[in-house]
Amino acid sequence: MKKLLLILSLSLTLALSLVACGGDDAPDNTTSGASPSGTTADASPDGTTAGNATDATESATETTDDAATDPADGSPISDFDTDRVIAVNTREEGSGTRDAFISITGVGDDMYAEAVVDESTSGILTKVQSNDYAIGYVSIGSLNDSVKALTIDGVVPSHENVFNGTYGIQRPLLVCVNAEKAQVELVSDFIAFMLSAEGQEIVSTSWTKVDEDAPEYETKSLSGSLKVGGSTSVEPLMQRLRQAYLVHNPNVTIEISGGGSGTGINEATSGVIDIGMSSRALRDNEKEALTPTDIALDGVAVIVNPNNPIEGLTIAQVKLIFTGEITKWSGLE
Amino acid sequence: MAKIKESLMRAVFFAAALASVLAVALICLFLFAQGLPSMARIGLIDFLTGQRWAPRASEPSFGILPMILGSVYVTAGAIAIGVPIGVLTAVFMARMCPKWLYKVLKPAISLMAGIPSVIYGFFGMMVLVPAIFDLFGKRFDIMSGDTMLAASILLGIMILPTVISIAETNIRAVPQEVYEGAIALGASHERAVFKVVLPAARSGVMAAVVLGVGRAIGETMAVRMVAGNQAVLRMPNEYLKGVRTLTTNIIMEMGYVEHGSLHFGALIATGVVLFVFVLMINMLFSALNQGRKERGPKRSRPVKGGATG
Numbered sequence A: 001m002k003k004l005l006l007i008l009s010l011s012l013t014l015a016l017s018l019v020a021c022g023g024d025d026a027p028d029n030t031t032s033g034a035s036p037s038g039t040t041a042d043a044s045p046d047g048t049t050a051g052n053a054t055d056a057t058e059s060a061t062e063t064t065d066d067a068a069t070d071p072a073d074g075s076p077i078s079d080f081d082t083d084r085v086i087a088v089n090t091r092e093e094g095s096g097t098r099d100a101f102i103s104i105t106g107v108g109d110d111m112y113a114e115a116v117v118d119e120s121t122s123g124i125l126t127k128v129q130s131n132d133y134a135i136g137y138v139s140i141g142s143l144n145d146s147v148k149a150l151t152i153d154g155v156v157p158s159h160e161n162v163f164n165g166t167y168g169i170q171r172p173l174l175v176c177v178n179a180e181k182a183q184v185e186l187v188s189d190f191i192a193f194m195l196s197a198e199g200q201e202i203v204s205t206s207w208t209k210v211d212e213d214a215p216e217y218e219t220k221s222l223s224g225s226l227k228v229g230g231s232t233s234v235e236p237l238m239q240r241l242r243q244a245y246l247v248h249n250p251n252v253t254i255e256i257s258g259g260g261s262g263t264g265i266n267e268a269t270s271g272v273i274d275i276g277m278s279s280r281a282l283r284d285n286e287k288e289a290l291t292p293t294d295i296a297l298d299g300v301a302v303i304v305n306p307n308n309p310i311e312g313l314t315i316a317q318v319k320l321i322f323t324g325e326i327t328k329w330s331g332l333e
Numbered sequence B: 001m002a003k004i005k006e007s008l009m010r011a012v013f014f015a016a017a018l019a020s021v022l023a024v025a026l027i028c029l030f031l032f033a034q035g036l037p038s039m040a041r042i043g044l045i046d047f048l049t050g051q052r053w054a055p056r057a058s059e060p061s062f063g064i065l066p067m068i069l070g071s072v073y074v075t076a077g078a079i080a081i082g083v084p085i086g087v088l089t090a091v092f093m094a095r096m097c098p099k100w101l102y103k104v105l106k107p108a109i110s111l112m113a114g115i116p117s118v119i120y121g122f123f124g125m126m127v128l129v130p131a132i133f134d135l136f137g138k139r140f141d142i143m144s145g146d147t148m149l150a151a152s153i154l155l156g157i158m159i160l161p162t163v164i165s166i167a168e169t170n171i172r173a174v175p176q177e178v179y180e181g182a183i184a185l186g187a188s189h190e191r192a193v194f195k196v197v198l199p200a201a202r203s204g205v206m207a208a209v210v211l212g213v214g215r216a217i218g219e220t221m222a223v224r225m226v227a228g229n230q231a232v233l234r235m236p237n238e239y240l241k242g243v244r245t246l247t248t249n250i251i252m253e254m255g256y257v258e259h260g261s262l263h264f265g266a267l268i269a270t271g272v273v274l275f276v277f278v279l280m281i282n283m284l285f286s287a288l289n290q291g292r293k294e295r296g297p298k299r300s301r302p303v304k305g306g307a308t309g
Helices: A002-031 A058-070 A096-105 A121-130 A157-164 A185-194 A199-202 A235-248 A261-270 A315-322 B002-042 B044-049 B064-094 B098-115 B119-134 B148-158 B160-172 B177-184 B189-200 B202-218 B221-226 B246-256 B262-295
Strands: A087-091 A116-118 A133-139 A170-178 A223-230 A251-259 A273-277 A291-303
Touching: A087 A096, A087 A121, A087 A315, A096 A133, A096 A170, A096 A291, A096 A315, A116 A121, A116 B064, A121 A291, A121 B119, A133 B044, A157 A291, A170 A185, A170 A261, A185 A223, A185 A235, A185 A273, A185 A291, A199 A235, A199 A291, A223 A235, A223 A261, A235 A251, A251 A261, A261 A273, A261 A291, B002 B044, B002 B262, B044 B064, B044 B262, B064 B098, B064 B148, B064 B189, B064 B202, B064 B221, B064 B246, B064 B262, B098 B160, B098 B246, B119 B148, B119 B221, B148 B160, B148 B202, B148 B221, B160 B202, B177 B189, B189 B202, B202 B246, B202 B262, B221 B246
Parallel strands: A087 A116, A087 A133, A223 A251, A223 A273
Antiparallel strands: A133 A291, A170 A273, A170 A291
């Protein structure tokens, strides 16, 4: 009996402390500045972390709407202190998203050394969501309402704008095969499936299609086994493509491994694997041995906290921020 | 028949004992075989004292001095925060705690030791980091709450169970006569505890601190989530800026690194450095144990544990 009481009281204390911490959190986010009543709803992080792959267009327009209505309430975008330091968040060395981002924006090797480094998309989202002065970048497919995606050179980061090429920060997700494997029927059939209407439908769940009027896939009921490997950015897409492909071709087995784009390209060249995955375009010397096929496009969105009044940046400004040449929000004006 | 059984069982036990030694030996072998060649390729001096870590730049550079110092700072901070609290808690639990409270405290501390580090990390990320940013963000113009300070506080909390349980065991191991002698000479309870019992348990408390260091220096997940992870050389007074430790350097970049590349080797070599650190801590720990055995024959209970890293 005594023991039971003890356990009960212990768990109660724990529960209380948890609640206390949770309670702490909400005011924390709004106390910076003069604590407005209007923004609380926007800033509240509750329940927004899940990051279900919402349609990017939707979330982008939604956030713009929010920002537009704020001044109408008479509330407090002015609370955003532009003299504060920009909290730059970046991905770790070797991340495909980082590679694409730094090569397109021209940041290159000069990534701001003071930038906070995180090794996951969800980490970047959390950091940007919990810091009013933060900026970061994530794949368009991972955007959610807890952060605001900026327009780049005036273009909204959306699947449409990635598809028609107006949104600049994007990269291809591609598969590559060497000349010998290209002859294998199973290999070409799987790639045909990726480019079919059904395959592209799967792509559009989080990424951007490469072909809007893709042909229907017709199964040839093949059998055999395939090894696919390479980019970890393409891997989740490949997992879903495999699942759907196996429904049409139940006698096929497909093994998928990660290892990064470089590994995928090397092993596809040597024929260790049948299909290599890469999240960067092939270099000229790599194209000699391999035939690349773009299966999807992935845009990289620059994100800020929803309390940040800024709506868009130019690529040049993005570069200045991520190289540390501009360190305060006021420096943008 | 009995003899065969005897020798058979002997072999079984010997094999079991050998397995753990073998595991350690294999880990050593793997680490050094993979790490040392890369260290040599980078250059030992360049590797250990280089200030720039840019493994994928067009001119790659592998200097881990920022990470070595990062580990040292964060561990020192954790000790500064965790040891006073831990030792005082241990004194309280061993000598002053009412029985009913002890029954609550003891399981609570065991529970603390069992919480996975990622949970601590999550707590740090959602509570500590925003709190630090709100407190100091505007005043000191810092970029975010992901700082050396956040990592130190979090690690200070995480080493508490280690420090408390070992210090408590050792304070309890001080013979009752020592305490009673002090009381008989007219000391108050508090005076006897702090001036006589605690000093008598000194080397055991030191051992607790050393094990705390071992725990702090090897912690990865929680630190990664709150430390900011910038591979930049810091001074100790820059505790409101982010650091990267040896452990986080490995885990951050292991995911994407190309196997067999120099970058991969450099990460393993980082592991070698970390391993050497933990080895030194463990040696210090056994030296402390040794010293006590020689000095105090009357103490029978040994110190439990060993540094994990």
